[in-house]
Amino acid sequence: MGVTKWIGGALGWAFGGPIGAIIGLALGSLVDGASKSDFPFLGQGDRKQDASRQSTRGTFRSAQQRPQTQPGDFEVSLLILASVVIKADGHQDQRELDFVRQQFVSMYGKDRANQAFSLFKNINKQQIPTRQVCLQIKQMMDHASRLQLLHFLFGIARADGMVTDTEVSQIYMIAGYLGISSRDYDSIKAMFYNSSDNAYKILEITKAATNDEVKAAYRKMAKKYHPDKVMHLGKEHQEGAEEKFRQVQLAYEQLQKERGF
Known part of the structure; x- marks a missing residue:
């Protein structure tokens, strides 16, 4: 199975729509000569689950119909939104980049984190259509997972020792697009x-x-x-x-x- 085809199955809904376009471009310089084992950070599921998730790409679902978020979908969403927050104040602080890498290492281990960070660096070179990405996540990702994304984004913003007004505004906008209430936003923000x-x-x-x-x-x-x-x-x-x-x-x-x- 080719790596691109495998990635499409492993990601499920996240490989369609604006997220799919971003990931497809980011993978362009990574997939040449790659094998399936080169991308363990994208998550795996059994073939029946993958086929089911592929059939939902590009569709819009109500909260009751929303499928359970898969690890690959969450991780790709996290990579993209992390890039948005890091660039919010007009420059990329090395401490924020180090925080992202550190979090990947703690979650995935060093080897897997290196693969994830390679993809992240390619995502970070792109102009991200924040609203479109967030609306795709909102339609397809469960509420608890979206709250987890928000918590991670505040951690990135604080990694350089302070959270700027620009970063706060960016995360607030993301929260709104994700369908996270002001009370939930304030609750998570207060933790930082x-x-x-x-x-x-x-x-x-x-x-x-x-x-x-x-x-x-x-x-x-x-x-x-x-x-x-x-x-x-x-x-x-x-x-x-x-x-x-x-x-x-x-x-x-x-x-x-x-x-x-």
């Missing part, structure tokens, strides 16, 4: 800042909330950010999910201490 009301923002409540409302908010957010929500993405992405979950727990523990309940 230090302020007196961060705990409330993470739990998606205000300081006027009663103790019972704080407890209810904690249960709701713990369920929303539970690592099991992204089990389908593979163990590689569990660490990021667990970090969101820990932040919810820490926010709740902080309010318990402050309020004395």
Whole structure:
């Protein structure tokens, strides 16, 4: 099986539409002489699943019809949106690039990360149609996976020691295109800042909330950010999910201490 054909099957829905165009161009200099084993970071599924996902390329689905996100689709979406955020402030900081590479290594191991970063560098040379890419992701990716993408993007923005207003605006725009609510956006954003009301923002409540409302908010957010929500993405992405979950727990523990309940 040729590498291009295999990649198309492994990616599923992400190999169609604007994402497919970006990946196709990025792969142009990589596929010559490559073999299937050269691209393990794109994820694999059994042939029946691949065939099913290929049949959905270029289609639009309701939330009820949306297929479960596959690792390859998530990883390619992550690579593209990471490129958008890194270039948001008009220059590419080496610390942000190093953060992306470090995250790939922690998720995939060194060899697989090197393959992913090679593709990322080719994506990074392109002009990304952000809105079209995000709308494709919104139509096809489950909500929990989109929240995981957003969490990763804030991590990139903070990698150089500060999150600029331009980066915040870019991530906010991406969140909107992805169909992520303002409350979910503020919750994840608060995980990367230090302020007196961060705990409330993470739990998606205000300081006027009663103790019972704080407890209810904690249960709701713990369920929303539970690592099991992204089990389908593979163990590689569990660490990021667990970090969101820990932040919810820490926010709740902080309010318990402050309020004395």
